[in-house]
Amino acid sequence: VPGEKPHVLRDEPESVADVGEFDLIRRLATLLPPSGAVAGIGDDTAAIEIPGDEFLLATIDAMVQGVHFENLADDPRRIGRRLLAANLSDIAAMGGRPTDALISLALNPETLYADVAGVYEGIAAMAAEHHVTVVGGNVTRTPGQVTLDLVQLGLVIKQHLVRRSGARPGHVLAVTGSLGAAAAERLLASADVTSLSSTLRADLAHAADPAPRLAAGQALAEAGLARAMIDISDGLAGDVRHLAEASGVGLTIEAEALPVSNATVVAAAALGINPHDLVLSGGEDFELLVALHPEDVAAAQHAAAPLPLTVIGSVEGAEDGIGLRVGGKRVPLTAGGWEHF
Amino acid sequence: VPGEKPHVLRDEPESVADVGEFDLIRRLATLLPPSGAVAGIGDDTAAIEIPGDEFLLATIDAMVQGVHFENLADDPRRIGRRLLAANLSDIAAMGGRPTDALISLALNPETLYADVAGVYEGIAAMAAEHHVTVVGGNVTRTPGQVTLDLVQLGLVIKQHLVRRSGARPGHVLAVTGSLGAAAAERLLASADVTSLSSTLRADLAHAADPAPRLAAGQALAEAGLARAMIDISDGLAGDVRHLAEASGVGLTIEAEALPVSNATVVAAAALGINPHDLVLSGGEDFELLVALHPEDVAAAQHAAAPLPLTVIGSVEGAEDGIGLRVGGKRVPLTAGGWEHF
Numbered sequence: 312v313p314g315e316k317p318h319v320l321r322d323e324p325e326s327v328a329d330v331g332e333f334d335l336i337r338r339l340a341t342l343l344p345p346s347g348a349v350a351g352i353g354d355d356t357a358a359i360e361i362p363g364d365e366f367l368l369a370t371i372d373a374m375v376q377g378v379h380f381e382n383l384a385d386d387p388r389r390i391g392r393r394l395l396a397a398n399l400s401d402i403a404a405m406g407g408r409p410t411d412a413l414i415s416l417a418l419n420p421e422t423l424y425a426d427v428a429g430v431y432e433g434i435a436a437m438a439a440e441h442h443v444t445v446v447g448g449n450v451t452r453t454p455g456q457v458t459l460d461l462v463q464l465g466l467v468i469k470q471h472l473v474r475r476s477g478a479r480p481g482h483v484l485a486v487t488g489s490l491g492a493a494a495a496e497r498l499l500a501s502a503d504v505t506s507l508s509s510t511l512r513a514d515l516a517h518a519a520d521p522a523p524r525l526a527a528g529q530a531l532a533e534a535g536l537a538r539a540m541i542d543i544s545d546g547l548a549g550d551v552r553h554l555a556e557a558s559g560v561g562l563t564i565e566a567e568a569l570p571v572s573n574a575t576v577v578a579a580a581a582l583g584i585n586p587h588d589l590v591l592s593g594g595e596d597f598e599l600l601v602a603l604h605p606e607d608v609a610a611a612q613h614a615a616a617p618l619p620l621t622v623i624g625s626v627e628g629a630e631d632g633i634g635l636r637v638g639g640k641r642v643p644l645t646a647g648g649w650e651h652f
Numbered sequence: 653v654p655g656e657k658p659h660v661l662r663d664e665p666e667s668v669a670d671v672g673e674f675d676l677i678r679r680l681a682t683l684l685p686p687s688g689a690v691a692g693i694g695d696d697t698a699a700i701e702i703p704g705d706e707f708l709l710a711t712i713d714a715m716v717q718g719v720h721f722e723n724l725a726d727d728p729r730r731i732g733r734r735l736l737a738a739n740l741s742d743i744a745a746m747g748g749r750p751t752d753a754l755i756s757l758a759l760n761p762e763t764l765y766a767d768v769a770g771v772y773e774g775i776a777a778m779a780a781e782h783h784v785t786v787v788g789g790n791v792t793r794t795p796g797q798v799t800l801d802l803v804q805l806g807l808v809i810k811q812h813l814v815r816r817s818g819a820r821p822g823h824v825l826a827v828t829g830s831l832g833a834a835a836a837e838r839l840l841a842s843a844d845v846t847s848l849s850s851t852l853r854a855d856l857a858h859a860a861d862p863a864p865r866l867a868a869g870q871a872l873a874e875a876g877l878a879r880a881m882i883d884i885s886d887g888l889a890g891d892v893r894h895l896a897e898a899s900g901v902g903l904t905i906e907a908e909a910l911p912v913s914n915a916t917v918v919a920a921a922a923l924g925i926n927p928h929d930l931v932l933s934g935g936e937d938f939e940l941l942v943a944l945h946p947e948d949v950a951a952a953q954h955a956a957a958p959l960p961l962t963v964i965g966s967v968e969g970a971e972d973g974i975g976l977r978v979g980g981k982r983v984p985l986t987a988g989g990w991e992h993f
Contacts, residue, residue, distance in 0.1 A: 327768060328761035332791055335765070342772040346785040348752065357787035359752055359805070362704030370788060371803055372754045377795040411689065411700055415712045415756075415801050420669035424676070427668060431683040444687040446698035447711060450673055454718040455796030460756050462712055462803045464700070 333646075350474055353557060355404035355542050356465065358472055361617055366472055368407045368465035372397040376456035383426035383457055387393070389520075390459070391433025393595075396521030397544060398463035399441060400597040403525045404542040405474070406532020407467035409441055414448035415460040422457055430459065439526060471532040475557035477539040478602035482626040484562060485611065487527050487598045487618050489570040490547065491586055492518030494593020495578040504581045514574035524599050530614040531601055537611075539602040546594040549646045551624075552633055554600060561631035563641060564591075564624040587637070659870040681942070691815055693899060695807065696745035696883050699813055699842030707813055709748045709806035717797035724767035724798055730861075732774025733937075737830040737862030738885060740782060741938040743865045745883040747873020748808035750782055753948070755789035756801040763798055771800065782866060796880035812873040816898035818880040819943035823967040825903060826952065828868050828959050830912045831888065832927055835934020836919040845922045855915035864942050871940055871955040878952075880943040885934040890987040892965075893974055895941060902972035904982060905932075905965040928978070933988055943967055 327335055340352045346485040349366055350358035356370035374380060383390060395412070402409045414434070418427065438445060443463070469562050478484075499507070531537040539558055543550040547564070555562050569590045571579075579586035590596075601620075603611050612620045633646040668676055681693045690707055691699035697711035715721060715735050723757050724731060736753070743750045755775070759768065779786060784804070819825075837860040840848070872878040880899055884891040888905070910931045919925035931937075942961075944952050953961045976985040 325765045326761060327759045327763045330765050335768070336791055337791075338765075339768065339772050342769060343776050343786045344780050344784075346752070346787050348785065348787040351787040352789070357752065357754065358785060361702050361708070362706075363702070365703075365707065367702070367805075369752070369754055369803070369805065371754045371790050371801070373756050373790055373792045373801070375758050375792055375794045375799075378793050411687070411698065411710070413698065413710055413712045413803065415714050417714055417716050417799050418668045419911045420667060422668045424668055424671050427676070428683060431680050432889075435684050439685050443685075444689065445684045446687050446689040446692040446700060447695075448677075448693070449712050449714055449801075450677055451714045451716055452719050453797055453799065458716075458758050458794065458799045460712070460801045461709070462716070462754065464708075466712065474848075485894055502735045543842065597831055599894055602706075 329591060332418050353473055355401040358467070362489055365466040365468055368402055368405055368467060369462065370398055371403040371460060372401070373458060373460045375458050380626060383422065387426045387429025388433035391430040392437045393521050394459055394461050395434050395443070396523045396597050398461050399523035399525060400542040401542055402463055402465040403523050403528030404540045404599055405467055406471045406528055406537060406540065407465040408525065408529060409443045409463055409465045411444050411446045411464045412438065413462040414445060415457065416448070416450045417453040417458040418450065419453055419455065419457055425553070443511045465533070473532045473537045473540040475539055475541050475554050478554060478558035478560050478626045479538065480560060480626050481600040481605070482538055482599060483605050483608060483622050484564070484624040484626060485603055485608065485620050485622045486543070486570065486600050487524045487615060487620055489572040489575070489619070490596045490598060491571050491575040491589035491593050493595035495575045495582070496544045496591040498582055499578055504582055507578065511574050511577055514572070515578055518572045518574055521597050523597050524618060527615040527618045528599055530610055534610065534614045536603060536607045536614060537601045538604065541600050542597065543600050544595055544597050546592045547600070548591040548644055550600060552646045555633055559629055561627040561629050561633060562624055563627060563636055564635045564644060566635055566637035568621065568623045570619060570621040661709070690813070694789065695815055696742040697934045699746065699808070706807040706809055707907045708805065709743055709746055709808055711739055711742040711853055712803045713742070713803060714799060714801045716799050724763065724771060728767045728770025729774035732771040733778045734836060734862045735779045735800055735802045736784070737773050737864045737881055737938050739802050740864035740866060741805040741883040741885055743804055744864050744869030745881045745940055746808055747812045747869055747881065748806040749866065749870060750784045750804055752787045753779065753784050754803040755786060755841045756796040757789070758799040759791065760794055760796065769852055776905055779942040808873070814873045814878045814881040816880055816882050816895050819895060819899035819901050819967045820879065820947070821901060821967050821969050823879055823906070823943040824946050824949060824963050825941060825967060826944055826949065826961050826963045827911065827941050828865045828956060828961055830859060830913040831937045831939060832912050832916040832930035832934050834936035835930040836916045836923070839923055840919055843923055847922055848919065852915050852918055855913070856919055859913045859915055862938050864938050865959060866955040868961070869957045872923070872952055875951065875955045877944060877948045877955060878942045879945065882941050884941050885936055885938050887933045888941070889932040889985055891941060893987050900971050902968040902974060903965055904968060904975045904977055905985060907976055907978035909959060909962065909964045911962040974993070
């Protein structure tokens with residue numbers, strides 16, 4: 312029966328895997344007292360009223376051993392960069408600038424100090440690039456997997472705040488940078504592919520290095536061009552759905568328009584997979600999807616420069632649902648995004 | 653050899669357990685860019701400059717399965733209350749009032765939805781008591797132990813901010829509420845003690861229920877009476893040391909003055925342990941330790957009322973170290989408690 316999970320018996324208690332990540336968030340939110348925040352659960356960050364002409368932004372993101380990395384020792388600096396980047400990308404999607412961060416570590420007693428220090432060096436390097444200061448945190452023991460949480464605070468001028476909910480039929484959708492490199496690199500690491508040159512692998516590593524799009528997000532927000540914006544690091548296919556739901560619209564993504572680097576195309580060919588799959592559901596692309604008035608495209612590209620900003624689709628009525636145009640044909644685009652359960 | 657860990661070979665890489673929690677925090681902090689925060693790592697919360705007459709406070713605390721609880725199902729509402737209380741107690745220690753919270757969940761796929769909902773109901777009930785709203789968060793999968801992080805934001809009028817560093821020789825030390833009930837209850841749960849009445853167990857459960865001292869913390873701060881303040885939920889013996897180090901002072905705690913409820917005294921007797929041990933190193937007492945000018949004691953007790961505020965010691969010069977006066981004799985008080993001679 313479509314839509315039913317046959318392995319769940321009727322009387323078995325419901326697990327969080329049965330509920331699924333996004334339904335879980337929705338159901339838990341109903342248990343909480345109503346929030347007076349300007350933006351809250353269901354946006355990239357919370358936006359909180361404070362005195363003065365700015366909103367306070369706040370967001371948290373986690374990395375768990377066995378899910379987001381296998382061992383700290385594999386590449387602790389990259390794990391630190393990735394942890395901060397995920398949060399900075401959320402701040403970027405609101406049009407904000409990051410300020411202070413807090414770090415919460417759950418460490419196995421056997422975790423090597425040098426590896427934790429490596430994570431901190433990665434965080435510190437990226438923090439310095441973006442003028443972020445770490446003002447506090449927490450350390451606890453865990454008997455199991457190392458779990459890293461980072462809280463990022465930020466600010467945005469009130470009239471520049473961009474939410475997920477401002478997309479309207481007739482807008483176009485554009486995306487920063489290029490997509491799919493992180494997924495390609497991740498798949499290559501576990502595949503037995505020997506045909507790729509070291510130059511290509513270096514290009515891929517460069518494209519996959521987490522680089523939150525703060526400058527572009529702020530420029531698009533300050534110019535008043537971004538009608539809606541979202542970070543797409545959970546995977547484009549899932550994240551366009553979040554934007555569509557928040558805005559109450561449908562949309563079409565043009566497969567042929569998706570920006571993919573040459574290195575990603577070559578890696579996809581070596582892996583024997585369609586690069587569109589990497590782009591649509593690979594995840595870990597710390598890029599921004601933005602809804603624009605069609606007359607604003609050139610101005611938006613100018614604002615985002617030197618970062619490329621590529622039109623990849625259009626906003627439609629909710630009745631049109633979410634589609635992918637590929638080979639001239641529009642097919643439904645499902646949330647093959649990064650469902651975490 | 654005293655001070656040396658004989659099981660660590662000279663060439664073995666150093667683990668976080670070798671380094672220890674507080675050295676780890678100190679060493680990691682040196683890897684980060686300098687922070688412009690008014691208060692940061694080494695206070696109960698960070699205090700951040702924002703426009704207007706208040707500082708923004710921010711803190712994070714975690715609960716890990718296998719460390720802070722065995723299974724969510726054991727008492728999910730209590731776990732939720734405890735998670736929020738730990739953060740609110742940190743806000744209280746700065747003299748602040750809590751505002752918004754974010755929750756980060758790392759859940760095993762097999763975690764039951766009903767248990768997570770129970771945690772949220774516990775958080776929601778305590779949040780409503782203290783006018784806290786949950787504005788966002790994160791959900792991720794973990795292959796291992798459930799890990800819960802909560803971020804609490806707050807505000808404090810700038811001139812009312814209380815830090816750990818304001819204690820001076822000649823001040824007295826006072827503590828809110830009574831101590832040791834949570835440790836007594838925890839030990840009873842794993843001991844085979846059948847001699848205690850249900851009334852006494854109910855009294856103990858009531859005393860052990862997490863109740864952050866926000867009203868008392870704010871009243872002491874607003875009246876300008878709290879010279880230094882710290883949350884003592886990590887255990888009095890360790891937390892007085894943090895206050896002493898931040899203030900550059902020594903201090904003496906009077907064992908006979910420590911406020912212990914009758915239920916805790918009876919429970920300690922049934923467990924065959926000294927109630928002072930529960931109080932000094934049991935932990936989970938969400939009470940505040942405050943340094944006061946001796947002339948301010950009556951006013952401070954009036955400000956904290958109806959909560960008891962008990963003088964338990966005095967601040968001395970750094971050269972005196974940290975001591976416990978018991979049976980008329982002053983003995984060194986270590987972070988783990990005191991040496992039973």
